[in-house]
Amino acid sequence: MxxxxxxxxxxxxxxxxxxxxxxxxxxxxxxxxxxxxxxxxxxxxxxxxxxxxxxxxxxxxxxxxxxxxxxxxxxxxxxxxxxxxxxxxxxxxxDLLHGFTDPNVIDIKMGTRTFLESEVTNTTARSDLYQKMVKVDPSAPTKEENELQAVTKLRYMTFREQQSSSCNLGFRIEAIKFQGKPPVNDLKTVQTREAVQSMLEVFVGRGRPSVKKELITRLKHIRQKFQESSYFQTHEDIEALHCDANSKETQLKR
Structure with a gap:
């Protein structure tokens, strides 16, 4: 960023x-x-x-x-x-969006696992997570979960990752906003490489090779920083977010 x-x-x-x-x-x-x-x-x-x-x-x-x-x-x-x-x-x-006027913004959650290891031992079943699950896929809960109308956080988070691109690509698009449009947060089932690539192309803008080149350069810089960082070598970070923003008046920022 x-x-x-x-x-x-x-x-x-x-x-x-x-x-x-x-x-x-x-x-x-x-x-x-x-x-x-x-x-x-x-x-x-x-x-x-x-x-x-x-x-x-x-x-x-x-x-x-x-x-x-x-x-x-x-x-x-x-x-x-x-x-x-x-x-x-x-x-x-x-505030990373300070200085932008009606920008394009994309929020990406990084990692193949987005829950803490401690959640594995948390067996408390929650009705709110069950409701979130059936909203995405009514057929997802098991017979027992339907009877309880509740699921554990581990079960929900695992389901959430399998529905998105987290498992196979190592990141997922959480939300996106285009200039002049309201935010889009319902991206729970954007899963395939093709679907993710299509959304990224729309965000960056077709026919804007300079923006794509700058984005790739920045991402390589971030990767290098991760590799050099003593903090990231000794810590596990869950639900780390990557934010990109651009507008007509300003350059790409994260």
């Missing part, structure tokens, strides 16, 4: 202790885009920054703090600080 320059003096001058005011954000809200993650988990904070709500643990904060000291720091969003506001915990980080 190549980062746009963001002056620290601006961040320090703002020194936000609460989400930015309506005056500051009135233009950003109209173009605010959240392609993935739990709805409402992100909010625009200041100029070029956003707040992301933390879970019960602070794992994400720990990861970002470690990555800021790693050689891979230039391929992840800049992390600024942790924030407590009205009893909730947030991390303040770089």
């Amino acid at each position: 190549r980062q746009a320059a963001f002056p620290h003096c601006t961040l320090n001058a703002l020194d936000l202790s609460a989400p930015a005011t309506d005056v500051l954000l009135k233009n950003r809200r109209s173009s605010w885009v959240q392609l993935s993650g739990h709805p409402g988990s992100f909010a625009p904070a200041g100029l070029g920054t956003l707040w992301k709500k933390q879970g019960a643990d602070n794992n994400e904060q720990v990861v970002y703090e470690a990555l800021m000291k790693d050689s891979a720091s230039d391929i992840v969003p800049k992390y600024y600080r942790d924030v407590s506001y009205q009893g909730e915990s947030f991390i303040e980080m770089q």
